[in-house]
Amino acid sequence: MSERFFPDEMPMPAANAETLAFWEAAARHSLVVQRCAGCGQTRHPPGPVCPACRSTASQWLELPGTGSVYTFSVVRQAFLPALSDRLPYVVCAVELDQGGGVRMVSNLVGCEPERVAIDLAVTVVWEDMGPDLALPRFTPLGTTVARP
Amino acid sequence: MRPAARVPCLVGVGETRYTKWGGTTDASEYQLALEAITKAVSDAGLRIDDVDGLASFAQDRNDATFVAADLGLPELRYASLSWLPGGGGACAAVANAAAAVADGQAEVVVVYRALCQGQFGRFGQGPGNQPRSPGPPPVPRIRSAKSLLAAHVAFTMPFGVFGPPIAYAMVLQRHMHRYGTMAEQMGQVAVTARAHAARNPRAVMAEYAMTMDDYLNSRMVSEPFRLFDCCLENDGACAVVVTSAERAADLARPRVEILAEAQGTLQGFGHGQYTNVSMPDDDYTSAGARGVARRLWARAGLTPADVDVAQIYDHFTGLVLLSLEDFGFCERGQGGPFAASGALSWPDGSLPTNTHGGSLSEAYIHGLNHVIEGVRQLRGESTCQVQGAATCLVTSAAGVPTSALILGRP
Structure with missing residues (x-):
């Protein structure tokens, strides 16, 4: 397996009753968002009630994994010592295609920081972290990445 | 309207010495409080x-019940x-304390905040998602979140969004894209704060002058935010x-009236841009204070x-621009040009x-020093x-559910 995008010291996700299904789908490389079964509005991060219609019924909507960069930052300071040899890295908010306006925080990989721009078209790439854990990162559409 | 006798007033202020992060070693955070x-x-x-009466706000480690017991109230x-x-x-x-006073639940309420990040670690790293100890890592498995916030930051911290600087850098990146906001405009906020601090002996940065070139040459932390x-x-406390x-009528100091107070957030803004990047674009590129501002001005008339004069919470220069917009000192998107015009500078600016130098140059005590x-x-009595x-x-x-006050001289 190739080297991981981030060092092993990085914090890993923790889940509660509302968010566990997202991470279970992620482990299968399926990018999902929660959709209200009452009014159809999507939301992310997942929550127990639809803020629009207050329905507690919801479904998981599988998305194609493409989208566009809504905003981003090129991080040039190591907020963990272990990150010092991974600088700079790019964090972004991706507006997901067919997601009903939902955006997701992630990383842009396989892309020079100078190329990152708002509205850049991207697609998901999965990094397996363990047997039941994978993280969705994004890369410019049409890019082939060796890592992750 | 409140009866004139019950109008809540600020009648006393106190602060400890402010030091750099970890600079206070002879007293605990609680002792500073x-x-x-x-x-x-x-x-x-x-x-x-x-x-x-005692009042504080979220993430305070110094419980009021202990304060009351230890001070022997x-x-x-x-x-x-x-x-x-x-x-x-x-x-x-302060607003909660004022409400308690106005309706007679209490007569003298102290609002306090102590902050020694050197003793307790940095704010904003989020709960339950701390970096692991050195040594061979365990096989990562999905863990149980210990709080609502822990479940939410699971969607940001594993991607290297460590705390507010990165999260709000993304907000300003979007604001720049949408409105053309420039680094020099944010820099004007930093340089102005430093100039004010130079006159304030309490300010941690009183001795450190800053020019626009100094600002532009400071190292990039998370684009577009420089250091x-x-x-x-830093370490310090306010009350x-x-x-x-x-009650204020026969006290030592001239009273300052709380003319209006407002707090809260609007639907959609949620917990703020720190955990919610799915909110409408108009909210994402705002301070999230438009509802608070509308109610504040209305209550004050x-x-x-x-x-x-204004004391605008300044955890980041760019968010000051967004607050100026939300509170109506300029049009939406025009916070940058407003700051660049020199409006914020004492003594000649329009606002x-x-x-005091703000959180950028006096001290970071979660805005109670403001x-x-x-x-x-x-x-x-200002410097x-x-x-x-x-x-x-x-x-x-800005950037989280928030609050504001208008203070007045009777």
Whole structure:
């Protein structure tokens, strides 16, 4: 397996009753968002009630994994010592295609920081972290990445 | 309308020495809290025996019930903790104290905040998602979140969004894209704060001058934020005393009236951009304070043009621009040009702002020092005194559910 995008010291996700299904789908490389079964509005991060219609019924909507960069930052300071040899890295908010306006925080990989721009078209790439854990990162559409 | 006798007033302020992060080694954070409370009560010309209420805001480690016990308050009649997170809650804590005084639940309420990040670690790293200890890593497995916030930051921290600087850098990136906001405009906020701090002996950065070139040459932390876009981290504590106009009448200091207070958030903004990047674009590129601002001006019966001086929460330079927009000092998207015009500078700007140096240059005590500076302005005691100042806006943090006050000289 190739080297991981981030060092092993990085914090890993923790889940509660509302968010566990997202991470279970992620482990299968399926990018999902929660959709209200009452009014159809999507939301992310997942929550127990639809803020629009207050329905507690919801479904998981599988998305194609493409989208566009809504905003981003090129991080040039190591907020963990272990990150010092991974600088700079790019964090972004991706507006997901067919997601009903939902955006997701992630990383842009396989892309020079100078190329990152708002509205850049991207697609998901999965990094397996363990047997039941994978993280969705994004890369410019049409890019082939060796890592992750 | 409140009966005139019950109009809540700020009658005392107190603060400890402010030091750099980890610079206070001879006192605990809790001891600093007690010191600030004692000084504020003394400043008011009151005694600890007069205090019957305590108020603070989210993420306070220094429980009011312990404060009451350790200071030997004769009778604690009121204690509250605003839910508004971190810097969003300083003005709300004052507002809660004011409400308690106005309706007679308590007579003398002290609002306090102590912050020693050197003793407890940095804010904003999020709960339950701390980096692992050195050594061979366990096989990562999905763990159980220990709090609602822990479940939410699971969607940001594993991607390297460590705390507010990165999260709010993304907000300013979007604001720049949408409105053309420029680095030099954010830099004007930093340079102005530093110039004000140079006159304030309490300011941690009083001795460190900053030019625009210094700002532009400071190292990039998380684009577009440079080091000098980010507030300080330091050790210190603040407290203010709230009581009724009636009680204030025979105290040591001229009273400062709380003319209006507002707190909260609007639907859609949620917990703020720190955990919610799915909100409408108009909200994402805002301070999240438009509802608070609308209610604040309405309660005061004032407009932005009526304000003589402002203390705007400044965890990041760019978020000051967004607050100026939300509170109506300029049009949406025009916070940058407004700052660049020199409006924020004492003494000649149209809205002298953060006349103590703010969190960028005086101290980072989650904005309770901004309330203190508001009081000083209206007493005529500021080191950057706005001549004849009669009204002051004080805001709490942009980017989270927040609060604000308008203070007035009777």
